[in-house]
Each structure stands twice: as C-alpha cells, then as structure tokens.
Amino acid sequence: MRKNWILRDLLYFALGVGILAVVGYVLERLPIPAMPYYNRIIIAVGMNIILAVSLNIINGHAGQFSMGHAGFMAVGAYTSAYLTYFYGNPYLQTLPEGPHRFILQNAIFFGALLAGGLAAAIAGYLVGLPSLRLRGDYLAIVTLGFGEIIRVLILNINKIGAARGLSGVPNWTTFFWVFFFAWMTALISRRLVSSSIGRAFLAVREDEIAAEAMGVNTTHYKVLAFVIGAFFAGVAGGLTGHYLAYLNPQMFTFVRSFEVIVMVVLGGMGSISGAILAAIILTLSLEGLRQVKEIFHLTSDPRMVIYSVLLIVLMRTRPQGLLGRKELWSFRSRRKDKVTPEEPDQAEDKVGGRSGPPVE
Amino acid sequence: MDTKSTAPILEASNVTIRFGGLTAVANFNLSLSPHELVGLIGPNGAGKTTIFNMLTGVYKPTEGVIRVSGVESTAFRPYQITKLGVARTFQNIRVFKDLSVLENVKIGGHIHYMYSAASAVLHNNIFKDAESLAEEEAYKLLEIFGLEGRAQTDAKNLPYGDQRRLEIARALAAKPKLLLLDEPAAGLNTGETIQLMDKIHEIRDRFGLSILLIEHNMELVMGICERIIVLSYGKTIAQGTPQEIQNNPVVIEAYLGEPAEAI
Numbered sequence: 001m002r003k004n005w006i007l008r009d010l011l012y013f014a015l016g017v018g019i020l021a022v023v024g025y026v027l028e029r030l031p032i033p034a035m036p037y038y039n040r041i042i043i044a045v046g047m048n049i050i051l052a053v054s055l056n057i058i059n060g061h062a063g064q065f066s067m068g069h070a071g072f073m074a075v076g077a078y079t080s081a082y083l084t085y086f087y088g089n090p091y092l093q094t095l096p097e098g099p100h101r102f103i104l105q106n107a108i109f110f111g112a113l114l115a116g117g118l119a120a121a122i123a124g125y126l127v128g129l130p131s132l133r134l135r136g137d138y139l140a141i142v143t144l145g146f147g148e149i150i151r152v153l154i155l156n157i158n159k160i161g162a163a164r165g166l167s168g169v170p171n172w173t174t175f176f177w178v179f180f181f182a183w184m185t186a187l188i189s190r191r192l193v194s195s196s197i198g199r200a201f202l203a204v205r206e207d208e209i210a211a212e213a214m215g216v217n218t219t220h221y222k223v224l225a226f227v228i229g230a231f232f233a234g235v236a237g238g239l240t241g242h243y244l245a246y247l248n249p250q251m252f253t254f255v256r257s258f259e260v261i262v263m264v265v266l267g268g269m270g271s272i273s274g275a276i277l278a279a280i281i282l283t284l285s286l287e288g289l290r291q292v293k294e295i296f297h298l299t300s301d302p303r304m305v306i307y308s309v310l311l312i313v314l315m316r317t318r319p320q321g322l323l324g325r326k327e328l329w330s331f332r333s334r335r336k337d338k339v340t341p342e343e344p345d346q347a348e349d350k351v352g353g354r355s356g357p358p359v360e
Numbered sequence: 361m362d363t364k365s366t367a368p369i370l371e372a373s374n375v376t377i378r379f380g381g382l383t384a385v386a387n388f389n390l391s392l393s394p395h396e397l398v399g400l401i402g403p404n405g406a407g408k409t410t411i412f413n414m415l416t417g418v419y420k421p422t423e424g425v426i427r428v429s430g431v432e433s434t435a436f437r438p439y440q441i442t443k444l445g446v447a448r449t450f451q452n453i454r455v456f457k458d459l460s461v462l463e464n465v466k467i468g469g470h471i472h473y474m475y476s477a478a479s480a481v482l483h484n485n486i487f488k489d490a491e492s493l494a495e496e497e498a499y500k501l502l503e504i505f506g507l508e509g510r511a512q513t514d515a516k517n518l519p520y521g522d523q524r525r526l527e528i529a530r531a532l533a534a535k536p537k538l539l540l541l542d543e544p545a546a547g548l549n550t551g552e553t554i555q556l557m558d559k560i561h562e563i564r565d566r567f568g569l570s571i572l573l574i575e576h577n578m579e580l581v582m583g584i585c586e587r588i589i590v591l592s593y594g595k596t597i598a599q600g601t602p603q604e605i606q607n608n609p610v611v612i613e614a615y616l617g618e619p620a621e622a623i
Binding site: 005006009187188191192195196197198199200202203206207209210211212213214215216217218224228325 | 416417418437438439442443447448450454455456457458459463466467468470471473474475477479480481482483484485487488490491494530531533534
C-alpha cells in the first residue's frame with residue numbers, strides 16, 4: 001500500500017474529476033426555472049472558497065497579514081484574459097465546431113488559468129519581499145498599497161481596456177473548473193500544512209525567533225506562503241473574468257480583499273475547513289439577505305446592515321472564528337486523544353491517516 | 361574523528377557588542393570542547409542572554425569572531441547557525457503555544473526532514489519516509505522527557521515545568537552538537553531541579569553533546585558544571601572549576617556583594 005501512492009492518488013483524482021463533471025453537467029440541465037440564478041450563486045461560492053482557502057495560507061498558516069488578495073486576483077484575471085482574448089479565442093474561432101474544439105478550448109483555458117496563477121505568484125513573490133522586514137499592521141498596509149497599485153496600473157493600460165474594462169473575454173468558466181480548483185486549493189493547502197513546509201509556516205506564525213532557532217529560514221517560508229496563496233488567488237481571478245465575460249479594475253478594489261479576509265477570520269485563522277465553511281455561509285447569506293427587502297416591502301435595502309450586525313455578533317460570541325485553529329475532522333480525533341493518550345506504535349498510522357481522501 | 365573530537369565545538373574570541381553607548385558584553389572569550397558542560401553565571405543584566413543571542417545569530421557582535429566547529433558564524437542568521445549544530449532554549453519559554461507537543465518537537469527537527477513542496481503535495485514515498493522518521497524520533501525525545509502521553513496536547517496547556525522540558529526536547533530534535541540552555545531551572549521547584557540536573561547529564565552522555573548553560577540556581581550550576589564562567593557588567597571576571605569559583609573573592613564580591621556563606 002505504501003508503494004502505490006501514485007495509483008491511489010490517480011484514482012482519487014479521476015473519481016473527483018468524474019464527479020465534478022457529472023454534477024456540473026446535471027446542474028446546468030436541471031429543469032428548475034431559477035436554475036441559472038442558483039448556478040451563479042454556486043459558482044460564487046466556489047470562487048470564494050478558492051480565495052478564502054488561499055488567503056488562509058498567507059494569513060492563517062504563515063501569520064502574515066495580507067490585505068492584497070484582490071490585487072493578486074487582478075493580476076491573474078488580466079493575465080489569463082489577455083491570453084485567451086488575444087490569442088486563445090481568435091485561434092479557436094478558426095477551427096470547426098465539435099468535440100475536438102471543445103477539448104482544445106478547455107486545454108487552452110486550463111493553460112491560461114495556470115499562466116494567470118503564475119503571474120500572480122510572481123506578484124506574490126514581489127510582495128513577499130517587503131514582508132521580510134515588516135510585521136503585523138505595517139505589512140497589512142504595504143499589501144493594501146500593493147493591491148491598489150495593481151488596480152491603478154490596470155486603469156492606465158489601454159490595451160486591456162483601462163477604465164472601460166475588458167469586455168468579450170470568452171465565457172469559458174464552468175462549474176467543473178471552479179470546483180476543480182477549489183478542490184485543488186483545499187487539497188494542496190491541506191497537504192502542505194501537514195508537511196514539514198506547513199509546520200514551518202505555523203512556526204513562523206507562532207514565534208519567529210523560536211522558528212529561526214529551530215533552523216527554519218523564516219524569510220523563505222514567508223515568501224513561499226505569499227507565492228502559493230497568490231497563485232490560487234490568480235487562478236480565482238482568471239475564473240472570475242471568464243465567468244462574467246468581462247473585467248473591470250473596479251472588481252478588484254480593497255473591498256474585495258476585505259470580503260475574503262472576513263471569510264478567513266470568521267472561519268478561524270488557520271483552519272482550512274473553517275475558511276471553506278465561512279466562504280459558503282457568507283456567500284449564501286449575502287445572497288439570502290437580498291430577500292429581506294422584498295419580504296418586508298422596504299424602500300431601501302437593509303442587506304449590508306444586517307450583514308454587519310451578523311458579523312459583529314459572530315465576532316463577539318466567537319472571536320476565534322467558527323472553528324478556531326482546528327479543522328472539522330480534528331475535533332473527533334482530539335476527543336479520543338483525551339481518553340487514551342496516543343501510543344508511539346500508532347504513530348505511523350496517523351501519518352497514513354492524514355493522507356486520506358481530499359477535503360472536498 | 362580523533363582530530364575533530366578534540367577541536368573546539370565553539371570558539372568565541374574577543375566578542376563585544378554595544379547598544380548605542382552601552383557595552384553589553386566586552387571581550388568575551390570562550391572555547392568549548394566536545395562533551396564539555398560549562399556554566400555561565402552572573403548577576404542580572406550581566407550580559408549572559410546577550411551572549412547566547414550572539415552565539416545563535418539573533419544579535420550580531422560589534423567586534424569579535426565566533427566559530428562553530430571551525431566555521432566562522434559571526435554574520436550567520438540564526439537558522440544557519442542551527443544547521444551548524446547549535447540549538448537553544450529560551451529564558452522566557454518560547455514553545456509554539458498553539459501547536460501540539462508533537463508538532464513542536466517535529467519543528468525542532470525541521471532541518472533534518474526537509475523535502476520539496478512537490479513531495480508534500482503528492483504524498484510520495486519521500487514524504488512518507490521523512491514524516492514517519494520525524495514522528496518516530498519525536499516520540500523518542502518525548503519519552504526521554506516523559507511527555508509521550510501528552511503528544512497531542514497543545515503546548516500552551518502543558519504545566520510550566522513540562523513546557524521547559526518540551527523546549528529542551530524540541531532543541532534536541534535538531535540533533536545539535538552544542539546545546540545552549542538559558543535558565544532551564546527557572547520556575548522549577550527543588551525536586552524538579554534535581555530531576556533536571558540528572559536529565560541534563562543524561563542527554564549529554566546519550567547524545568554526546570557540549571552544553572553551555574545559564575543558570576541562577578547555584579545548586580544546579582555547582583552540581584553539574586565542569587567549568588564556570590562568571591560575568592559582571594559584560595566583563596568576564598572569573599573562570600574555573602566550581603570549587604575555584606566558590607572560593608574566588610572577586611566573584612563573591614561581584615555576585616553577592618557580601619561574604620561567602622550565602623553560597
């Protein structure tokens with residue numbers, strides 16, 4: 001069993017891809033009148049999961065307070081849209097319709113998303129550099145500034161639409177792609193955090209001086225956290241652009257960063273399942289609160305007021321977030337541990353147990 | 361091996377550090393042989409922890425040279441010095457509070473279980489071998505300190521004495537040649553201190569360590585150290601065996617300010 005990690009992972013991967021493809025296919029064809037609206041919400045949930053889980057790597061695991069997530073999104077969104085808008089889609093249009101074109105389109109899309117992620121990762125590397133010197137509030141301000149710089153830069157590049165925005169981005173984002181990347185983000189984040197790399201992240205968060213004394217190159221791991229987090233934010237950005245078929249710098253203001261930060265804080269800094277849970281709850285409740293105005297026949301929308309009150313109540317009653325720093329699946333095993341302290345012989349099983357099915 | 365075993369593990373020559381106009385440590389010299397157990401004592405503010413911080417790269421000395429196993433480490437960052445085989449504990453405990461006891465020790469062994477991010481994500485055999493080795497070795501260390509039953513407890517929930525022990529276990533996980541202990545007995549009661557003395561001896565023999573320790577508990581220092589260095593106001597005022605130090609009038613004056621019966 002130990003030798004077959006490739007086989008086992010490939011099996012899970014194929015299974016996951018299959019399920020996603022089937023669910024995506026079914027969701028688009030369900031005979032419910034409001035299905036397009038529900039699908040839109042489901043996609044938004046998926047994107048917010050990617051964003052919250054990836055920001056959780058930077059803010060929650062490595063403890064570097066970043067407020068520039070929308071900036072990374074913008075880099076990824078515009079890079080991937082640039083590639084498909086100017087190169088990918090024009091080329092595809094010259095091909096005849098059919099399964100061949102469909103496969104190529106998705107291959108190009110996948111490549112463009114990765115390219116967007118890579119561009120964002122490079123941006124993450126550049127932003128990670130000042131984090132070597134800055135801590136806490138100061139780092140937060142630098143990353144906030146970075147996000148705004150990116151936005152203003154895009155506002156001034158005419159080729160990608162500047163303030164008009166970029167319309168006509170191919171409409172390629174599907175349920176499958178959004179949740180494929182949500183799955184990958186959660187899986188990779190989960191596997192990293194249970195590895196020596198993740199432990200180094202946590203050590204940096206807990207105590208930088210002690211971490212260095214244990215041989216952890218804190219500089220390296222801070223930048224690594226930024227690079228990985230930014231990569232997935234860039235992918236989420238690419239998915240956004242190809243979903244709306246339109247990009248505008250105003251989509252990537254610091255308000256977007258705050259939305260994601262709220263999810264991470266609400267879920268519990270450092271908890272992957274917490275980030276996922278919070279992304280689902282917040283996205284759904286923001287949509288659900290739209291109904292309040294109609295139900296009570298109000299003249300103005302009280303949505304944001306109720307939302308704010310909800311957040312205040314949650315933070316007052318559970319300041320450590322929904323799950324604190326724990327994961328959903330760790331609550332059960334911890335309780336067991338209290339009854340019977342773990343024996344050394346079980347050590348190996350535990351490592352194996354962690355490699356179980358992905359969190360999706 | 362035969363030449364290495366006599367060569368000093370740690371050499372500090374004329375190490376001086378100034379903070380603005382204050383000379384915190386002046387012309388500190390130390391040569392530490394393998395398997396030696398040396399104590400560093402002195403009144404509060406004498407510069408003992410500052411010396412530890414220089415030896416481990418937290419502070420850069422203003423003047424002087426530090427060598428670890430013959431490699432000049434004066435300008436190294438702390439993690440690089442750890443890789444040379446120096447590990448330490450802290451005066452005010454710095455365990456990773458929100459991580460489990462086991463995770464704390466695994467992080468201590470960080471430099472020995474590194475693998476690529478790809479291995480971590482793929483969960484391949486490199487990852488599994490490294491992780492099971494990390495777990496196995498961490499449990500061995502926890503057993504030495506009687507902490508194996510609390511492996512999954514968050515470090516912050518350990519009693520104070522256990523946190524001190526955990527810090528030593530974590531430092532040992534780095535498999536150091538030289539262990540720096542900053543007031544390991546601070547806050548421990550007499551019984552715990554005696555246990556700790558035995559433990560320090562035990563780990564030195566078991567792992568073939570050199571140990572440099574700062575301590576205010578004279579019973580412990582006099583009981584286990586082979587050599588003692590006394591600092592006062594940043595200057596080395598005496599050096600010698602416990603007996604020599606106990607009877608040294610300069611030490612008695614600087615350290616206690618009154619005659620010897622207080623020791």
